[in-house]
Amino acid sequence: MKLGELFQNGKFVITVEAGPPKGVDVKQMLEDVELLRDRVDAFNVTDQQSSVMKLGSLAVSHLLKERGVEPIYQLTCRDRNRIALQSDLLSAYVLGIENVLCLTGDYVTLGDHPSAKPVFDLHSVTLLLTLSRLQKGYDLAGQELKGKPEFYVGAVVNPGANPLESQIIKMEKKIEAGAQFFQTQAVYEPEKFAAFMKRVEGFGVPVMVGIIPLKSAGMARFMNRNVAGVHVPDHLIAEMKETKDRAKTSVEIAGRLIREMKGLCQGVHIMALGWERYVPAVLDAAGL
Amino acid sequence: MEGRFERIFDGGGLVSRVVYGTVFLVEKWTKEVLFGCHNCGQCLLSYTGYTCTMRCPKGLRNGPCGGTSAAGKCEVYPDRWCVWYLIYTRCKRLHRLDTLRMMHPGVDWSLVGTPSWVNLLTGRDKVAEPFGLGKETR
Numbered sequence: 472m473k474l475g476e477l478f479q480n481g482k483f484v485i486t487v488e489a490g491p492p493k494g495v496d497v498k499q500m501l502e503d504v505e506l507l508r509d510r511v512d513a514f515n516v517t518d519q520q521s522s523v524m525k526l527g528s529l530a531v532s533h534l535l536k537e538r539g540v541e542p543i544y545q546l547t548c549r550d551r552n553r554i555a556l557q558s559d560l561l562s563a564y565v566l567g568i569e570n571v572l573c574l575t576g577d578y579v580t581l582g583d584h585p586s587a588k589p590v591f592d593l594h595s596v597t598l599l600l601t602l603s604r605l606q607k608g609y610d611l612a613g614q615e616l617k618g619k620p621e622f623y624v625g626a627v628v629n630p631g632a633n634p635l636e637s638q639i640i641k642m643e644k645k646i647e648a649g650a651q652f653f654q655t656q657a658v659y660e661p662e663k664f665a666a667f668m669k670r671v672e673g674f675g676v677p678v679m680v681g682i683i684p685l686k687s688a689g690m691a692r693f694m695n696r697n698v699a700g701v702h703v704p705d706h707l708i709a710e711m712k713e714t715k716d717r718a719k720t721s722v723e724i725a726g727r728l729i730r731e732m733k734g735l736c737q738g739v740h741i742m743a744l745g746w747e748r749y750v751p752a753v754l755d756a757a758g759l
Numbered sequence: 760m761e762g763r764f765e766r767i768f769d770g771g772g773l774v775s776r777v778v779y780g781t782v783f784l785v786e787k788w789t790k791e792v793l794f795g796c797h798n799c800g801q802c803l804l805s806y807t808g809y810t811c812t813m814r815c816p817k818g819l820r821n822g823p824c825g826g827t828s829a830a831g832k833c834e835v836y837p838d839r840w841c842v843w844y845l846i847y848t849r850c851k852r853l854h855r856l857d858t859l860r861m862m863h864p865g866v867d868w869s870l871v872g873t874p875s876w877v878n879l880l881t882g883r884d885k886v887a888e889p890f891g892l893g894k895e896t897r
Contacts, residue, residue, distance in 0.1 A: 553865060575824055578816050578835045589816070596821035597865040611865075629825035637847040640859050641822030647862065656825055699826045699834055 474513055474541065474570050475623045478652060478677040482512075484738030485759060486543060486654070486679060487750055489514040489535065491526035497534065503747040504540055510754055513541040515572060515654070515740065522549065522582025529559060533566045543625060544568045547576025552592040553601065553611055560605055564620035572625040572654065573598045595626060596641070599648035606649075626650035628678075630658055630667035631700035639670055646676055654740040657683040657694075659703045661731040668735045679738035684725040684746055684753060688712035722749050726756020733757065764880040783874040800870035801884040806858040808849025815842040820863040823847075 477484050489504055491497075504514060514535055518528040532542035544563050551559065563571065575595045579587045593601060601611050608619040626645040632638035642653065658664045658680050671678065685691050688711040691703040707724055714720035729739050739757075743750050768779045790796030790811075794804055797813035803820060804811065812820050816835040823843030826834030831844035850856050870878055878884035 575817055575819065577826075580835060591817045592868070593865045594817065594819050594821060596862065600862075600864065627825070632823065632825055633827055633829050633831065634844070634847050636856075637823055637843060637859060638825070640856075643860070644821055644862055699828050 473623065474543070475651065477512055478737055483733055483759065484513075484677070484679060485511045485754065486513045486515055486738065486740045487511050487747070488517055488740075488742045488744075489531065489542070490517050490520060490744075491528060491531040493523070493525050495526065497526070497531070500531070501534070501538070504535060504538070507747060507750055508538075508540050510751055512738075513543050513570060515543045515545055518545040518547045518574070518576070519550065519582070520577075522577045522579050522584070522587075524582070524584055529563055529566070529568075532563065532568045536567050541570070542568060543570040543572050545572045545574060546598070547574045548591055548593045548595070548598055549576030549579060550587075550590055552590055556593060556598060557601060557605060557610055560602060560622075561616075561620060564622070569621075569623055570625065571602065571622045572627070573602060573650070574627060596644050596648050599624065599626060599645055599650055603649035623651055624649050625652045625654060627655065628653050628671075629656040629700040630664055631656060631660075631702060633700065635667065635670075642671060643674065646674055650676065652677045652679065652737075654679045655681040657681045657698075657701050657742065658732065659701070659707060659728065661728065661735075664732055665735055677737035679740040680729075680732050680736045681740050681742060682725055682728060682753075683742045683744060684721045684749060685711050686721060686744075686746060687717055718746075718749055721746070722752045722756055725753045726758075729753070729757035729759065733759075764877075764882075768877050768881060779874070779877060782876055786874045786876050798872050799866055800873040800875050800878055801867055802875035802879070803863060806861050806863075807846045808853055808855060808858075810842060810846045810849055812842060812846070818866065819843065820866070822859065 487507055489500060492500055516528040516532045519525055528545050532544040535542040546559065573595055579585060579589045602624060604611060605616065605620055608616050610616060628642045629638055653676060655678065664680060688708050691708045691711060694701050695703055710720055710724060711717065741750055741753065768775060787798060794809055795811050795814055797811055799813050817824060823841060827841040827844050831841055833839045833841045850859055870884060875884060
């Protein structure tokens with residue numbers, strides 16, 4: 472079933488990330504996808520995540536589609552101008568891709584090619600506006616298209632952003648520009664997420680809470696120091712530090728977080744970052 | 760109206776060139792000194808608490824990315840303020856938070872480096888004209 476229909480039918484939607492490899496050997500990635508395909512509704516195919524050069528998200532989305540798996544094609548504005556972005560969206564449509572997640576993208580100096588030219592011709596909001604135009608049958612220059620594409624369109628929001636108010640105003644702009652569902656940055660504090668959801672539930676768009684299973688106490692501290700808007704509370708760090716079986720504790724924590732937040736939102740987006748093999752256990756622990 | 764300003768700025772004669780050049784330099788120098796202007800030619804200062812959005816590494820015009828630190832610093836240059844953190848705090852102080860709700864289209868790169876006052880008067884920057892939430896998206 473299509474992603475939009477799942478939300479409409481009130482299903483708690485589950486998505487995970489499929490990270491394209493650096494290189495052309497897609498065996499491991501496809502194995503991870505096979506492992507999870509019956510447990511999740513769609514796979515986010517990341518676009519040069521963290522500005523690290525990888526195999527393209529368009530090609531990998533197509534590979535998933537060929538295997539009967541539902542991809543969410545992630546598209547960032549970091550590496551392409553408005554001509555390339557529009558062309559890639561048209562290409563995605565003719566390849567049968569139905570879901571797009573529009574992002575601005577990380578800055579280039581955070582990745583492995585810091586000397587690259589940052590493009591950022593458009594940004595998340597203007598990319599969404601552009602996509603809406605394409606869906607109406609016109610390009611950004613006002614030229615009429617021969618056949619118009621149609622997508623289920625997603626965007627992202629950071630519930631831990633500071634200040635939250637400007638993040639929420641931007642979320643409203645994204646909805647106005649055409650976003651139909653949202654995935655969030657990783658959340659570790661259900662109380663804060665509840666407060667966030669209270670402010671945005673009136674917008675009437677499905678929100679999927681972001682979950683990154685902790686791999687270690689060090690990873691949690693690293694995120695607290697370096698990832699804006701993500702805060703892992705001390706008691707979770709302590710749990711990870713004291714455990715003998717990190718994977719087991721990680722699964723327990725992630726499962727617990729999802730259980731606590733699933734009543735607040737319409738889905739969960741799990742970013743396993745290489746720990747895809749534990750995702751089924753996380754879903755079991757979450758009762759999904 | 761537009762035609763008149765086009766005649767003034769784009770007439771091609773010596774007077775036109777002097778007027779255009781004077782406007783260009785006055786705007787550039789004052790805005791650079793006062794607001795750290797980057798000469799995008801399609802000025803948003805009146806919507807951003809007089810903070811130049813082009814100072815953002817990603818040039819974001821519609822709101823912050825998710826990378827503002829808890830202290831309000833930029834993810835790319837941790838020693839600098841996040842431009843959108845400044846915009847938010849300044850607009851709040853000026854009681855102008857409503858201006859953040861305006862939607863801005865992408866930068867028209869053909870206008871970058873030209874005087875936005877001239878582009879405004881001649882109507883050339885209308886591609887950068889913001890529009891409010893609730894109106895139909897263009």
